[in-house]
Amino acid sequence: MPIYEFKCQDCGRLTSVFVKTMDASYQAQCQHCGGRKLERVVSRFAYRKSDETILEEYGSEPRRLEDYKDPRQIGRWVERKFSEQGLEMPEETRKMIDAAREGDLPSPLKDS
Ligand SMILES: [Zn+2]
Missing domain, CATH: 2.20.28 (Rubrerythrin, domain 2)
Structure with a gap:
């Protein structure tokens, strides 16, 4: 009803x-x-229902700051989303993730 x-x-x-x-x-x-x-x-x-639908469609990003501080976690969510959809990650994205894992963090996170 x-x-x-x-x-x-x-x-x-x-x-x-x-x-x-x-x-x-x-x-x-x-x-x-x-x-x-x-x-x-x-x-x-x-x-509320539409919020849940959005989360189902796009997946949830890591919410804890710790996830971003650990270089091994960087890009993991992106990698997973690409592989789930059977897509190949664009070169630019791949380079950004690799650079971040080597310590070249996006500037807003550098000082945290
Ligand atoms: Zn009233």
Whole structure:
């Protein structure tokens, strides 16, 4: 059953409504103050779901700074993504990763 979420124009709070069909005659009412000036908002659930989809499609990058400090970790994620998709890594990318592993870190990380 679809969940519709409304934001109350009077008190600014959110009201979630379960409805089978959303027709023009439907009149939502604020659960908090009883107000009827409600504005339809895209549900937070939908946003979260699309975030997960993006992560599934692009994979997650290493999040810990330690992963970047260890030269052996540099480029590992990139290598994996290329091999997963059966693609050959471009020469430029290969050179960048090799240089980084030899200690030539991108400047923002040098001082950390
Ligand atoms: Zn309200």
